[in-house]
Amino acid sequence: MKPAVVLIVGLGVPGLLPALVAARRSPAFIFLAPLIGAAMAAIAAELELGVGGTLTHWYVIVAVTVNVIAAVWWLVLGRRVKWTSLPWYWSLATVVVEFVALVIPLTALRVPVIGRDPNSIWLTHAMLIAGGHNTLVAGLKNPVYAFDNPDYPPLVPAASALAFAFDGLGDLHLSVDMTVLLTCCALGVLGAAVAMAAQKSRHVTRAGAVVAAGAICLVGFAVSGKFAISGYTDLLWAAAAAAAVILGLVLPRGPQNLCLAWICAAAASLTKNEGLTTALIILVLITFRYLPVRISWRHRARPNLRSVGRFALTWLQRAAFLIVPALPGLASAWLARRIGLQNAFFGTVAPSALSGRASATLTAMEPYLKVLPLAAAVTLAGCLAMNADRRRAGFGNPVWLWAGWALSLGAIFATYVYGTLKISLWLANSVDRTTIFAQLLLYAYIAFWLVLGLEGALAGRTRTVAEAGATPADPGLAGPPEQGLAAPEPAFTSMPLSEEG
Amino acid sequence: MLAKQVNAEVHLAKWYTSPGWTSEFTRYYQLEECEYHAIRSAVPEGAAIYVASPDHARAQRLAELSIPWAVPQQNVNHADWALVVSDANVADYRHYLHHRRYSYMTYRYCPDALLSVKNLVQARQFAVPTGARHGRKPPRVGHL
Numbered sequence: 001m002k003p004a005v006v007l008i009v010g011l012g013v014p015g016l017l018p019a020l021v022a023a024r025r026s027p028a029f030i031f032l033a034p035l036i037g038a039a040m041a042a043i044a045a046e047l048e049l050g051v052g053g054t055l056t057h058w059y060v061i062v063a064v065t066v067n068v069i070a071a072v073w074w075l076v077l078g079r080r081v082k083w084t085s086l087p088w089y090w091s092l093a094t095v096v097v098e099f100v101a102l103v104i105p106l107t108a109l110r111v112p113v114i115g116r117d118p119n120s121i122w123l124t125h126a127m128l129i130a131g132g133h134n135t136l137v138a139g140l141k142n143p144v145y146a147f148d149n150p151d152y153p154p155l156v157p158a159a160s161a162l163a164f165a166f167d168g169l170g171d172l173h174l175s176v177d178m179t180v181l182l183t184c185c186a187l188g189v190l191g192a193a194v195a196m197a198a199q200k201s202r203h204v205t206r207a208g209a210v211v212a213a214g215a216i217c218l219v220g221f222a223v224s225g226k227f228a229i230s231g232y233t234d235l236l237w238a239a240a241a242a243a244a245v246i247l248g249l250v251l252p253r254g255p256q257n258l259c260l261a262w263i264c265a266a267a268a269s270l271t272k273n274e275g276l277t278t279a280l281i282i283l284v285l286i287t288f289r290y291l292p293v294r295i296s297w298r299h300r301a302r303p304n305l306r307s308v309g310r311f312a313l314t315w316l317q318r319a320a321f322l323i324v325p326a327l328p329g330l331a332s333a334w335l336a337r338r339i340g341l342q343n344a345f346f347g348t349v350a351p352s353a354l355s356g357r358a359s360a361t362l363t364a365m366e367p368y369l370k371v372l373p374l375a376a377a378v379t380l381a382g383c384l385a386m387n388a389d390r391r392r393a394g395f396g397n398p399v400w401l402w403a404g405w406a407l408s409l410g411a412i413f414a415t416y417v418y419g420t421l422k423i424s425l426w427l428a429n430s431v432d433r434t435t436i437f438a439q440l441l442l443y444a445y446i447a448f449w450l451v452l453g454l455e456g457a458l459a460g461r462t463r464t465v466a467e468a469g470a471t472p473a474d475p476g477l478a479g480p481p482e483q484g485l486a487a488p489e490p491a492f493t494s495m496p497l498s499e500e501g
Numbered sequence: 502m503l504a505k506q507v508n509a510e511v512h513l514a515k516w517y518t519s520p521g522w523t524s525e526f527t528r529y530y531q532l533e534e535c536e537y538h539a540i541r542s543a544v545p546e547g548a549a550i551y552v553a554s555p556d557h558a559r560a561q562r563l564a565e566l567s568i569p570w571a572v573p574q575q576n577v578n579h580a581d582w583a584l585v586v587s588d589a590n591v592a593d594y595r596h597y598l599h600h601r602r603y604s605y606m607t608y609r610y611c612p613d614a615l616l617s618v619k620n621l622v623q624a625r626q627f628a629v630p631t632g633a634r635h636g637r638k639p640p641r642v643g644h645l
Contacts, residue, residue: 105510108517112530119533124565131569144552144564144573172534215507222510229517374502443503450503 003177006163007185011037014063018070022259024083027094027195027213028243031188032260035240035267038159038182040066042270043328045129045154045161049140050335052133055158056165083256086199086206094195094210101191101214102184105221108229109180112173118231123175124148125157130164140341151336153329155270156182156233176231183228186239187220189264193246194444196257197451200393205455212447216440223439225432237275238437240268241282242444245404248286250448252394261286262325269329274415274434276329278408280322285404287321289396357423361416364427365409368435375442382449386456395452401445409438528613535611536586537566543618544571544582551580551621559586577621585617 015036022036023029044058051058086094114123125148128139140150159182160175167174191213198209221228224235241264248261265286269279291314303311323330379398382390412434416423516522540563544550550571554560563586564573574580 104514108514111517111523111526113517113526114530114533119562120565124568127565127568135569138572139568142573143575144561147561148565172537173530212503215503218510219503219506222506222513225513226517371502443506446503 002167002171003163003174003181006166006174006178007034007181010162010166011041011159011182013037014040014059014067017067021070021074021078022256022263024256025086025088025091026192026256026260027086027091027098028189028192028260029091030095031098031185031192032263034182034185035189036066036263037063038155039263039267039270039328041158041162042153042155042332045158046328046331046335048129048133049136049154049339050331054132055129055161059162081255083254086196090195090199090206090210094192094213095188097210097214098188098191098217101217102188104218105229106180106184109177112176113226113230114173114176115227115230115232118176118179118233121148121152122156122160122179122231122233123172125150125152125154126160126164126175127169129154129157129161130169137339141339151333151341152272153270153276153332155267156236179231179233179236180229183220183233183236183239184217186236186243186264186267187217189260190220190239190243190246190440190444191216193243193251193260194447194451196247196251197395197448198455201451201455202458204458205451208454209451212451216444216447219443220440223443224436227433227436232433233271234274234433234436235440237268237271237278238440240264240271241275241278241408241437242441244268244279244282244286245401245441246444246448248282249289249400249404250396250445252396253290258286258290266325266328269326270332273333274412274437276333277411278437279329280326281407281411282404283322283326285400285407287318289400291318291321354417357417358413360423360427361413361431364431365413365435368432368439371439371442371446375446378446378449382452386452389456389459390452401441405438405441409435532611532613533562533566536563536614536616539611539616540567540584541570543584543616546570547572548582549574549580550582550584551577552584552586554586556587581620581622583619583621585615587615587617588613 011034013033015033015038018036019029019033023032040062041055041059044055044062047053047058047062048055124139124145128136131139139145156179157175160178163174163178194216195206195209195213198205201209220235220239224232224238228235244261244264247257247264251257262283265279265283268275268282270276379402383398416426416431419426540550548571550564550567551574552560552564552567554563563584567573571582577583
């Protein structure tokens, strides 16, 4: 009960206003608030490390600043922008279903399980952060803790340290509880993102999307196995990154989806080093999806000052799209480098043959990617059968998602190949965790296509009924045309909103 | 495939809450908490400690549990206190200590563990240089 109180009071309440401004009536709102709170705690931990002071002192300053910015943005700009969301009762239904789904894995928290890494890495970092600036700097630089990955980002240990600040350092399992609850929040956002695919659909499709949202929450725990409830953070960053992909690269372009995707990517980047790499890849793809580079083969007039200025402004805008959400994660990596922290993965030991490492990595990853053929087949079938519907509804081209998936997995693959740890031991200890993102994203994408397929099937049935001249029994099925896969509202008027091929 | 994974998760949650797993994890967690509190009662706050154990992972864990109470040192010469943790039923535990030439006060703080603590500052003050009796060159200051 204590961790839930800390999650709600310590992280949820300070993150409530920013979450409300970003998510409005979306079912992601309730799950996003603690994630924003944890991200603010991580920024506070970075300030503690870089500047001095204690976590609680910086957390109050960061939380007040973020809330003031959110309030000002809402008063000045936010009310003018019209954001489409699910009706409130559908959002409520989604939240309830996700809560019920998440209660099943959470029952395992009755057992005080602590995994090896959560003990050595996350609990150690949490206690260092709780100890204040001097303890944190001395501890991270202490060679005794060299194997505890001192360069890892601070989201999870900062949240745990905040829990220790509330409750004292007596109950060590509090850190595991906080990690698992934050993982549930990230999965809740992912489930909500899947449900948001049906926000302009018929009631039956929405009901299907709500079920899919609940299923995704359970699937996240299933693919992670014992790691999800013993305090490992791999599912947390994987769920946050997968939510960022669905919101930023799959759902229609719009300020709400962009905002939510940025927050999720920032949370992933602050959780683990793999999360930072993946978040950067996702943010680059989101930038180019929202601000595409257009190559014209037509003869152009000689460049004048105005066209050069416009060109520079566009690239400046792209840079801002990438840097603003990535800044907290990049700051963490920069601080670690500045202090001289290094993890044990890249040392000076000469690596064994790259081809041997590559083949070992492929062999180890293969059993964890069994969902890949199914996801590829579903995508292909969806593109063949429902491509026109997808484009009309403004959903992203599958190439974006598959590019994000392949690049992030490629980065992890390259880490294994070019790292210097003994490959067999390294893979045996970590490949089941580093592939969670790849699996979870594909399952979420399958769920998305199922929702789209359900809507397509209902639309086909409605057309058949209408052609036969009969009155449909359920008005929800036949709904007005704008309830179906209607064209999205223009999100950014300054943005090119051409149909994605 | 989605349904299969959902079913797998339900079974996993049941498996975790089974009596066997519950008792195993509870025992491990209670030992961790016991060691955590033992350090705090064995050495003063801010002490420079050196942690050793026949099991390297266990020594590492004890060093981690000492945060932020004590400051673990990599080199015993820089430490003021030495701690050795071991299973209560390790047969060669005494042999391990003799090998290290330490004379410890041994406490059984926790049901399944022995935590031995030595004040190295006092030991250095009262230690007879090992080579002095035989006319050899005495060791450098701080050597045990």
